[in-house]
Amino acid sequence: MxxxxxxxxxxxxxxxxxxxxxxxxxxxxxxxxxxxxxxxxxxxxxxxxxxxxxxxxxxxxxANYNSITAPIIHQYRTVFVVVLFIVVLIVCTLIVKLLTKKKGLPVSLIIILALIIWSYYFLTQALPTVxxxxxxxxxxxxxxxxxxxxxxxxxxxxxxxxxxxxxxxxxxxxxxxxxxxxxxxxxxxxxxxxxxxxxxxxxxxxxxxxxxxxxxxxxxxxxxxxxxxxxxxxxxxxxxxxxxxxxxxxxxxxxxxxxxxxxxxxxxxxxxxxxxxxxxxxxxxxxxxxxxxxxPETPRYLAMKGRNEEALKVLEKIGGKEEAPIVLTSIQGTLHETNRPWLSYGGLVIIIGLLLSVFQQFVGINVVLYYAGNIFRNMGASTDSSLLQTIIVGVVNLVFTVLAIFTVDKFGRKPLMIIGSIGMAVSMLALGLSFYFNQQGIGALIFMLIYTAAFAMSWGPVCWVLLAEIFPNSIRGALSIAVAIQWIANWVVSFTFPMMNDNVGLVEKFHHGFSYWIYAVMSVLSAIFIWKLVPETKGKTLEEIEGFWKKK
Structure with a gap:
């Protein structure tokens, strides 16, 4: 996360x-x-x-087809279409902000029209009976x-x-x-x-x-x-x-x-x-x-709303009466920062921000965080054992996240991200093979823990360090599109995992290994992406990073 x-x-x-x-x-x-x-x-x-x-x-x-199965499927289609429309409207709003109304509205209308056509087909198709x-x-x-x-x-x-x-x-x-x-x-x-x-x-x-x-x-x-x-x-x-x-x-x-x-x-x-x-x-x-x-409310928000006396009281309580007026003046001086169009620095910074968010999810981390119990049961563990092993995954996640927080400024962003991607790719490949050859056991658990550690020391916290650094202040609002895409990608991965992991045909051919190979491929692609496109931001000021995009 x-x-x-x-x-x-x-x-x-x-x-x-x-x-x-x-x-x-x-x-x-x-x-x-x-x-x-x-x-x-x-x-x-x-x-x-x-x-x-x-x-x-x-x-x-x-025996439950008429009483349970058919009604659940029917309502699922309706609820799913409503949810999809909400998500698409959010995406379209961001597209309009990104491309401006002149270009963004036509693109958004095309997307919405396509969704309406698909929804009609989805809602009117016959209910499955096989x-x-x-x-x-x-x-x-x-x-x-x-x-x-x-x-x-x-x-x-x-x-x-x-x-x-x-x-x-x-x-x-x-x-x-x-x-x-x-x-x-x-x-x-x-x-x-x-x-x-x-x-x-x-x-x-x-x-x-x-x-x-x-x-x-x-x-x-x-x-x-x-x-x-x-x-x-x-x-x-x-x-x-x-x-x-x-x-x-x-x-x-x-x-x-x-x-x-x-x-x-x-x-x-x-x-x-x-x-x-x-x-x-x-x-x-x-x-x-x-x-x-x-x-209290934050001093910055209070100052934004012109509630300067309240802001001053909060600042006095935080840092003392002597410095409070100085700090308030400093805050007031930042309230009029200029906001530029999101494409002012070209499309590359936006593309990198979006791909950072997408790859952070497509490497499969939330499958581990949400479905770890399911994965361990597929390995043959009992419910109690699977939940205990999940605790071990949580401990590893916590320990290596702390490690990343303390090393990101020492080793740099790119090395940690690339090493993490390679670690995830190898461990997901091995985990998929252990399922494919029905060799689940302590080895499979170790692969899962290596994967978790690799993500926690790289793409977990470091991805957000990069996102916080690469967007210049004047287009800081563009970070919202990267955030929205991250949640959408999270949903897509979590939604599709059961369809891949429990599909009868895929289970017969790959014994639950298929989905992990998909995440291994995504991990390899994420390493290439970081290596080729993402600039190293370690030790650089925000102004220097902003200058990098201006040169582009």
Whole structure:
């Protein structure tokens, strides 16, 4: 997963020494948004098998065709088309911003027209009746249900800039906290809180989308809040806590899932256990919601809204009365930064930003983070063992993420990214071969851990360092298109994995190895991309990096 370092507030809190305790307190509260980001997106890892057994498996029983299978498929098509339209409208909005209205509107209208034609075909085709076709459709629905939170992430991520600018950073985090709370409760008992007029499985999907909106908001606003509240000298370290919190949140929920799974047998886990995995999110979400009452709005936002006296009080509390007026003046001097068209520096910087986001997801990391339990069960592990092994994956992810944070300025961005890509390619190739030759065991687990370590020390945090550095200040808003594409790519990978991994024909030929070879190929392509196109930004000022694009 990724930290969205917006760069906002890069000059927010001057050079003051700061009230360290108060600053750390505010940072910890804001990083709860990051923790919930990791917690909410990874909770599905432990619940995935039970969700499938509870909602999807009954579809495959011919006796349930009229009562369960046909209605689920029919509503799936409708809900999927609605979701696709939302995602496409977000993409089209970004296209218009990128290409301007004159060029962007015609392109967007063509895309929307094509989607309308496809949707008509998709909605009007006959329902499948052959067992193999029903199985393929069930795999699609499985991917849709498991990855549903990511749809919300796309929406929340796209709205985060508008929300943070319109109602403030603090209120944006409040909305995220409420979304987390409602999602945890709704996903716990989707049939009790089904006010949407859909089948219970899609009530669950809607509540997961709501949680994803919270993730999307927090993914941008949490690091933005920290960046705008922190003194310049320690801003980088404090913002990096948010990345740590995301990975730590994943590790916490892996452990929570393991504990909950141990409370009952397989039948209890299928009917009740998965519910408590989602409901457990109420605890950190409620703590986050309550603690937000004690933190102030950021000085930069207050100054943007002309609330200078309030901004001054916050600055005094953070860094003392002597420096507060100086810092406020500094903030006011950055409020009128010029915004240039996104293509002012040519298309290369945009293309690199988009490809960084796409490759970060297409190498398959979120398959590991969301489906690790499924992968380990395919290796022959029991449910308990698979959840325990998932905890090991989480620990490795955390350790190597911290390692990357401390080495990115020493070894450089490109070497870490290329080495990470090679490590991922080799380990995914080996993992696919271990499945293909039915040699799953300790070796396959080691390949999985090597892959996780390789990603965590490279494409995880370092990708976001590059994205934060390569976009010049005057087109910083273009980062939003890279963020949106990252969430969309995340959704595509998570949605398609069950279709590749569980497809009957592919399983017969490749024994679950096919999808891992796809991710290995993507890892190789990512290494070539970094080597050929991405500039090294280590030790360069933002002005020097900006000059690189001007030369292009």
């Amino acid at each position: 990724a930290l969205i370092n917006t760069g906002a507030g890069a000059n927010a809190i001057g050079v003051q020494k700061g009230n360290k305790f108060y600053i750390v307190l505010l940072t910890l509260v804001a990083t709860l948004g990051g923790l919930l980001f990791g917690y909410d997106t990874a909770v599905v890892n432990g619940a995935e098998k039970s969700l499938v057994d509870f909602y999807i498996t009954p579809m495959l029983d011919p 067992a193999a076709t029903i199985k393929d459709t069930a795999d699609s629905i499985k991917g849709f249900v498991i990855s549903s939170a990511l749809i919300g992430c796309i929406i929340g991520g796209a709205a985060a800039g508008m929300v943070s600018k319109g109602i403030g950073r603090k209120n944006g985090l409040f909305i995220a906290a409420i979304a987390f709370l409602l999602s945890a409760v709704g996903a716990w008992r989707p049939e009790w809180f089904n006010v949407f007029g859909v089948m219970d499985v899609y009530s669950f999907v809607i509540y997961r989308i709501l949680g994803g909106i919270g993730v999307g908001l927090a993914s941008m606003i949490s690091p933005m809040y920290i960046a705008e509240i922190a003194p310049a000298k320690i801003r980088g370290k404090l913002v990096s806590f948010n990345q740590f919190a995301i990975i730590f949140g994943m590790l916490v929920i892996y452990f929570v899932n393991y504990v909950i799974a141990g409370r009952g047998d397989a039948e209890w886990l299928r009917t009740e256990g998965w519910r408590w995995m989602f409901f457990s999110g109420v605890i950190p979400a409620f703590i986050f919601f309550v603690l937000l009452f004690i933190v």
